[in-house]
Amino acid sequence: MTEVESKVQAGKESAVTESEARGERIAVIDYKMVTFSLAGKDYAIDIMQVKEIAKAGRFTYVPNTSPFVLGVYNLRGDIIPIIDLRIFFNIPTKSRENDSLESMIIITVDEQTFGIVVDAIDKVVGISSSTIQPPHPIFGDINIKYIRGVVENQGRLYILLDVSRIFGSKIKALEAEKSTAVQEKPAVEDVPAPAAATAQSRDELDISFIGDSLAALIKFYVTPLNVQWVSNRYREWRDMRTAGDVQFKSEEDARLYIQNFYSPDSSAFWSDDYAYAVGSLLPANQAKQINVWNVGCGKGYETYSLAVLLKEKYPNARIRIYANDSDLLAISNAPMLTVPENIISPRLKPHLVQGVGGVWTFNQSIKDMILFEYHDCTNQNAVPRVDIILARDVLSFLNPQQQAAILADFTEKLKDNGIVLLGKNEAMPQHSGWLRSVQGDVTGFTKE
Amino acid sequence: MISKQDFPTINERAPEGLKADGNPFRVLVVDDSMFVAKQIGQILTSEGYEVVATASDGLDGVEKYKELCPNVDLVTMDITMPKMDGITALEQIMAFDKNARVVMISALGKEELVKKALLLGAKNYIVKPLDRKKVLERIGTVLGK
Amino acid sequence: MRVEYINPFVEAAYNILTEVLGGQIKRGELYLKSTSMPVMGVAALVGLAGDVEGRVIFDMNMDTAMKIASQMNQEELKLFDDLAKATITELANLITAQAVTKLHDLGFRFDLTPPALFTGENMEISDHEVEALIVPMETSQGRVEVNVAIRDRM
Numbered sequence A: 001m002t003e004v005e006s007k008v009q010a011g012k013e014s015a016v017t018e019s020e021a022r023g024e025r026i027a028v029i030d031y032k033m034v035t036f037s038l039a040g041k042d043y044a045i046d047i048m049q050v051k052e053i054a055k056a057g058r059f060t061y062v063p064n065t066s067p068f069v070l071g072v073y074n075l076r077g078d079i080i081p082i083i084d085l086r087i088f089f090n091i092p093t094k095s096r097e098n099d100s101l102e103s104m105i106i107i108t109v110d111e112q113t114f115g116i117v118v119d120a121i122d123k124v125v126g127i128s129s130s131t132i133q134p135p136h137p138i139f140g141d142i143n144i145k146y147i148r149g150v151v152e153n154q155g156r157l158y159i160l161l162d163v164s165r166i167f168g169s170k171i172k173a174l175e176a177e178k179s180t181a182v183q184e185k186p187a188v189e190d191v192p193a194p195a196a197a198t199a200q201s202r203d204e205l206d207i208s209f210i211g212d213s214l215a216a217l218i219k220f221y222v223t224p225l226n227v228q229w230v231s232n233r234y235r236e237w238r239d240m241r242t243a244g245d246v247q248f249k250s251e252e253d254a255r256l257y258i259q260n261f262y263s264p265d266s267s268a269f270w271s272d273d274y275a276y277a278v279g280s281l282l283p284a285n286q287a288k289q290i291n292v293w294n295v296g297c298g299k300g301y302e303t304y305s306l307a308v309l310l311k312e313k314y315p316n317a318r319i320r321i322y323a324n325d326s327d328l329l330a331i332s333n334a335p336m337l338t339v340p341e342n343i344i345s346p347r348l349k350p351h352l353v354q355g356v357g358g359v360w361t362f363n364q365s366i367k368d369m370i371l372f373e374y375h376d377c378t379n380q381n382a383v384p385r386v387d388i389i390l391a392r393d394v395l396s397f398l399n400p401q402q403q404a405a406i407l408a409d410f411t412e413k414l415k416d417n418g419i420v421l422l423g424k425n426e427a428m429p430q431h432s433g434w435l436r437s438v439q440g441d442v443t444g445f446t447k448e
Numbered sequence B: 001m002i003s004k005q006d007f008p009t010i011n012e013r014a015p016e017g018l019k020a021d022g023n024p025f026r027v028l029v030v031d032d033s034m035f036v037a038k039q040i041g042q043i044l045t046s047e048g049y050e051v052v053a054t055a056s057d058g059l060d061g062v063e064k065y066k067e068l069c070p071n072v073d074l075v076t077m078d079i080t081m082p083k084m085d086g087i088t089a090l091e092q093i094m095a096f097d098k099n100a101r102v103v104m105i106s107a108l109g110k111e112e113l114v115k116k117a118l119l120l121g122a123k124n125y126i127v128k129p130l131d132r133k134k135v136l137e138r139i140g141t142v143l144g145k
Numbered sequence C: 001m002r003v004e005y006i007n008p009f010v011e012a013a014y015n016i017l018t019e020v021l022g023g024q025i026k027r028g029e030l031y032l033k034s035t036s037m038p039v040m041g042v043a044a045l046v047g048l049a050g051d052v053e054g055r056v057i058f059d060m061n062m063d064t065a066m067k068i069a070s071q072m073n074q075e076e077l078k079l080f081d082d083l084a085k086a087t088i089t090e091l092a093n094l095i096t097a098q099a100v101t102k103l104h105d106l107g108f109r110f111d112l113t114p115p116a117l118f119t120g121e122n123m124e125i126s127d128h129e130v131e132a133l134i135v136p137m138e139t140s141q142g143r144v145e146v147n148v149a150i151r152d153r154m
Helices: A003-013 A163-180 A202-218 A227-240 A251-257 A272-281 A301-313 A328-332 A400-413 B034-046 B058-068 B086-096 B111-120 B132-142 C003-021 C062-073 C082-105
Strands: A031-038 A041-046 A050-056 A069-075 A078-084 A102-109 A112-118 A120-127 A147-153 A156-161 A289-295 A318-325 A352-354 A360-362 A370-374 A386-391 A414-422 A434-439 A442-447 B026-030 B050-055 B074-078 B102-106 B124-127 C031-033 C037-039 C042-050 C052-060 C110-112 C116-119 C123-125 C132-139 C142-152
Touching (some): A031 A156, A102 A163, A318 A328, A328 C003, B034 B132, B034 C062, B102 B132, C003 C142, C062 C082, C062 C142
Parallel strands (some): A078 A112, B026 B074, B074 B102
Antiparallel strands (some): A147 A156, A352 A360, A434 A442, C037 C123, C042 C110
16 A cells, blocks of 8 residues: 555544644644645545545546546446546647546545546645635646635645535546447537537547557557548558448458558668659768768668669768668668668669679678668657658658657757658648658658 | 505696796786786785785786886786776886786786787787686796797 | 667677576567566666667676676675675676677677666665666576666657
């Protein structure tokens, strides 16, 4: 039991609080509350309504419920709904990391138990009920109906929530939602308008489930970066599959879905045509030193392909390519990648040397251009400012926060006249500060 | 009963650490690691060598050599040490006594370093981890056996 | 971390541990860590300089450290005294030095600084947002983690 949990227990039994022990002048302690924080503010709930405290992750998602219902949770055999107060009160929140443990207060209202997720649980505070002041709109971001009052204690101001009001009317709605899984607008009268789940079309719902499955099964995350492709693909997919069979049954299904997501020449040396297309997107550059950041280079096929094309496009510059991947096995062999004889084109030939046993590798000049690193791009990136960023089919396999962080890094590290090349079916979201230019299968993004 | 004296002394040999006159060779051990100094000390004393002094950095090593000279037959010198490293200490000892016999002991087997030490006058070079047989062999060679 | 730097450290750790500890040494899966590193109880830190900057940390708990020190001294040590500390420090030195020697042969100019030893409960070693490669090694005396953070001087 955590300290707070045991205090909740103890709080219900004893009547002495720390403040009394310290001899502060206070009237009789006749009210105890569990305090917690939500978006930086302090809140509290009557301890008599708090059943217990828990920390949990991975709620079971329940479809067709209001957005503030995160799902259900198995509390020692009792299946209870989990509410996110932050969403309920429309308080902007950082989006949740899928695997982090959430702090939860289990409360009981009218014999219904449920859990509410908060930012952090603080402690049990004992006060005299006479010190509870009536609510004033200025004290909260939330509808005054849900505030029982405000109380000050040891320099902190707590907004005391009236959980009966908040959840009383919702219970029936929640029960209905939980059992029938039929889309239904919850009782509206005294509920503020958090966007009540609007009736979604069957397709939208399916796409949303597919998105969740892609993330869970193969760590492909649907975000504005690739949502266009995911939606288009959905139509194909739906037609391919027999009715009702749209959802993934296995990892294999998920992989099938994204089969044609990948960019041309993935895990292969670039064809002359593809290289030409990339080359024509790159701007002219007279600089003496050109820096390139290749994120998720894998075994190095694209890195070497890019090196060859850059050497030809910018013959007088000193080119430095920082190539990294977090797959140790793949990148360990990159410095020694060999080229099969049958794909050596006249374009590639001048950059290759033949070694022992007739095996072809890239010459020292090309090799010196590239620094291969075993590195996780979600950790701090130590590359200098770059002219070109190559990140094909990488970002889609990072979760939304990671994607956002990397895109921010791109913005920071890319020189003003630099260009970013993403995967064939990835694109910078509209109105996010990027201009796009297209050449065949290749799209490049430059700063506005 | 047959006793030891009845057999010829083919298998007995004199401990390597002793000179022809029966006195032990005197060794100065220069190393900043208590563990390594102990290890070298144990290997040497088990073969009859005498460890006359230990120094824990290059500067101390040079001072002690100057004090002890000519009553020291060999110096074992670690390379990476604080205050003054082994290469610098070697230089100074060689400048002081061109006949000094210094054996470098290091964890670093870099070819350049080995060459440099030998050029500066070190008689031999041993790479750690220390192997008893190797240590005795190399030191023996230096002392002219 | 640059790909070419990885093997020398992995090999050096394996070779030295095998040579000085005897017994079976097993290498665990390598991985990257980014946040400040909690230390198991005893950490020997060797600095790297030259063409690169960085450090190598040898991390283990006190029990393992005592067993290793005892094994290397061929006698049972009861306290983590100066001799035991010098022994663990020397182990760190040996592994790092062998790795540096291998790297030197590959053309990379590294040097190492004399090691420092840290002991304590609930310690954390924080390098400012540095990514480190962790090479876990299982020995008969317990687990030793080789924690390498190297950055090329650009």
